[in-house]
Structures are given as C-alpha cells and as structure tokens.
Amino acid sequence: MPTGTAIRDVRExxxxxxxxxxxxxxxxxxxxxxxxxxxxxxxxxxxxxFADFDDFLAExxxxxxxxxxxxxxxxxxxxxTATVAGNVTDAMTxxxxxxxxxxxxLVTSRDxxxxxxxxxxxxxxxxxxEATAMIAAYLAAERELGRxxxxxxxxxxxxxxxxxxxxxFADRKGTPPEAGSILKFVTAVIADTxxxxxxxxxxPGTRA
Numbered sequence: 001m002p003t004g005t006a007i008r009d010v011r012e013x014x015x016x017x018x019x020x021x022x023x024x025x026x027x028x029x030x031x032x033x034x035x036x037x038x039x040x041x042x043x044x045x046x047x048x049x050f051a052d053f054d055d056f057l058a059e060x061x062x063x064x065x066x067x068x069x070x071x072x073x074x075x076x077x078x079x080x081t082a083t084v085a086g087n088v089t090d091a092m093t094x095x096x097x098x099x100x101x102x103x104x105x106l107v108t109s110r111d112x113x114x115x116x117x118x119x120x121x122x123x124x125x126x127x128x129x130e131a132t133a134m135i136a137a138y139l140a141a142e143r144e145l146g147r148x149x150x151x152x153x154x155x156x157x158x159x160x161x162x163x164x165x166x167x168x169f170a171d172r173k174g175t176p177p178e179a180g181s182i183l184k185f186v187t188a189v190i191a192d193t194x195x196x197x198x199x200x201x202x203x204p205g206t207r208a
Contacts, residue, residue, distance in 0.1 A: 022102040072134035079141035096169035148193035
C-alpha cells in the first residue's frame with residue numbers, strides 16, 4: 001500500500017501533467033491517456049487514485065481553487081499597502097497568467113465535470129467564483145481602512161473586474177495583455193472609489 005506522501009506525489013504529478021496539456025493544447029486534448037503520457041506513467045496509475053477521469057478532473061479543479069484561497073489570504077494581507085488598483089492588478093495578473101483561464105474552459109466544456117463540481121460550488125463557475133470572492137474580500141478590507149469610498153459596492157465591482165479580466169486573458173494562443181493595460185482597466189473600474197488615500201494609480205509590480 002503506498003504511503004500518504006507517495007499518493008500526494010502521484011496526484012501532484014498528474015495534476016501538473018494535466019495543466020501542461022491544458023496550456024499547450026486546450027480542454028479538448030485533455031484525456032486520461034494524454035495526462036498519463038505527459039506524466040510519464042502507465043494509464044492505470046490515474047485510475048488507481050481516482051474513481052474515473054471526471055473524478056480526476058474535479059479534483060484538479062478543486063486543487064486550483066485551493067490555490068486561489070491561498071492567494072486570497074495574501075491579497076487580504078496586502079490591504080493598506082501600495083495602492084488598491086495596483087494590488088488588484090497584481091492579483092489578477094497572477095491569477096489569469098496561470099492555468100486558471102484554461103481551467104475555466106475545461107469546466108465549461110464538460111457537462112459531467114460541472115455536475116460533480118456543483119457538490120462543492122453550487123452556483124457560478126469554479127475558479128471565477130472564488131476569484132470574485134477574493135477580490136470582493138480585498139476591496140471590503142480596503143473599504144474598512146478608508147482607502148476606497150465607504151459606499152463602494154464591492155459585490156458589484158468584484159465580478160466586473162474578474163469578468164473583464166478573464167476576457168482579457170481568454171485568448172489562449174494570443175499575446176497576454178500588458179500589465180499597463182490591465183492597470184488602466186482596473187483604475188477605470190474603481191474610478192468612482194478614487195479620491196481617497198490608497199486608490200491612486202501606480203506602476204504595476206511596485207510597492208509603496
């Protein structure tokens with residue numbers, strides 16, 4: 001019987017392989033054979049650790065969501081530092097420059113996968129739902145600190161930011177948007193909250 005550590009190692013190896021296939025060839029190319037070939041292991045390895053391929057894909061998505069939870073905690077901790085627009089820009093770039101966009105495409109392309117994910121994400125699209133909550137929680141923290149307007153509707157701003165951000169990065173084969181263009185967009189979205197300390201523009205990737 002494999003140890004717990006060995007099981008985790010195999011899962012991570014398969015998850016990373018699946019992400020590479022997704023980024024290189026898109027959701028339609030993601031099969032159990034493609035994943036195990038990419039991981040350099042026998043096809044039976046995947047089925048020893050997961051009930052079936054959709055179970056594997058559901059766990060892959062949940063693993064990605066867990067990473068967003070970690071990012072969300074770091075973003076909340078950044079409240080009160082640098083600028084609001086700059087922090088949101090950095091968070092969105094980190095999120096969408098990763099495999100997140102491909103994961104969203106995977107979820108929307110497989111009915112059975114969506115059905116399984118409804119058990120843990122009953123509404124919305126996994127990854128985008130958690131990303132929206134991440135931005136909303138951060139903006140709420142900045143609102144409490146007085147760095148954006150007290151009446152800022154963070155539950156409206158967050159989906160606007162994530163939805164448009166996803167569209168900017170959604171062309172898998174295109175050139176990713178430049179950081180400056182993302183910052184310009186974020187600044188425009190939160191323009192009504194500007195005029196208070198911390199909401200001002202800055203060059204992305206810098207800290208005050």
